[in-house]
Amino acid sequence: MTEVKGNRQVSLVAGTIAFFAGFAAVALYGITVHKIEPILHLNIVEAAWLVAIPLVTGAFLRIPFSALVDTWGGRRIIFLQLTISIIGVLGIISTLYKLKSLSDLEAYWLLLLFGALAGTGISIFSSGITYVSYWYPEKKQGTALGIYAGLGNTAPGIFTAIIPYALLSLGLIGAYEGWLAFLVAMTIVFVLIGYDNYYQQLLKRGYSQEEAKSRALALGQEVFPTNAKATLKYAIRKWQTWLLVTMYFTSFGGFEALTEWFPTYWTKYIGISLIEAGILTGIVYSLLAALIRVLGGFLSDKFGGERISIMSYTILIVGSSIMILAHSLPFAITGEIVMAIGMGIANAAVYKLVPKYEPDAVGGASGLVGGLGSAGGLILPPVLAYFVLILGKIGYSLGFSVYIALGLISLIFSVVLWNKYHKFKDKIKVIEATTQSSNKKLT
Structure with a gap:
């Protein structure tokens, strides 16, 4: 049918490209803050807020x-989000060029403002989830x-792994100019291949x-959009939504937070170089957590999201416990890897x-779970x-007690959903058995 364009596979590629480009803003200041911090004379809490600020817009x-x-x-919404992100990165570059003419406080607030704008790209996660969901049947x-x-x-x-090298070869401003070029290129690609x-x-x-709807059904579409305001109101009223929000706050918000925090942990607590911290954060932790999410999606399809979430939050608790006890590099790397596995699988579940x-x-539910859940990256x-x-x-090690607490809450909520699901299945079995018995009597 020539009147429609695109297909599932290409749309998945388009959505993934857009999300990849926008979501890179999680690492917007995680590494560069170590260059900005001495220039603006920031304390550790001020630096932490700068690192977290992209998550303000990225979450809400x-x-x-x-x-x-x-x-x-x-298509229209994701393009808008990418455009706002581009404006944010342009603002950061402009501010860095003007540092000598600005006071520390003025520069700090401008970097916060433009960091928030650049963080809009992070919010593509939920709009992209919705975008992709309408292309695929529920079972896939x-x-x-x-x-x-x-x-x-x-x-x-x-980005966390390559930014230290970009800083060495291009400098602080050059690193962000390279980021801008990448973001513009990915936006163009999305516009060319992404269709509703x-x-x-x-x-x-x-x-x-x-x-x-009839024509779309004939083409294989099974899931359809509904009224935006209505879906949001409906999702808010369901108690299951708020359990999922909390669970996602722990796994995905926690994942974002550690991607931002680990460079500081590695350099100031364990005492390694910024390049080594970038590799341990970007490759060993963040990339592992991201890639294992693919496996988490497969396992959730096969064994059920409730069962996989119970397993993954248990793994997260174990990893967090290791991090509290870790005072050496090998032990800390072990804890980091275990946490990455637990968080990555939980995100998919x-x-x-x-x-x-x-x-x-x-x-509506994707927005609430993704938006409020990812607020963990900000908070x-x-x-x-403060620890x-x-x-x-x-406090660098004891701070991971927060993840144990959140992991336990999320584990309990996973069990609640598991019990709810099985009670529902049992009711269906009783209804089916009653129906079959009635049919036998009638015959």
């Missing part, structure tokens, strides 16, 4: 942008979204809702559960910094 804009995909289409969404989120999540790890789902394309061509518990409100780095400020150097 997920909710409206994800819901708006239902009304405006993912775990794998598709695992690929989307897993590969897209590699961006902070890759068949249903929304047909609506834009003037078909009625019924005719567009939670988003397998979103369409399962919110089938009539995918857009946790300053919390970890150090109050307790001194030992």
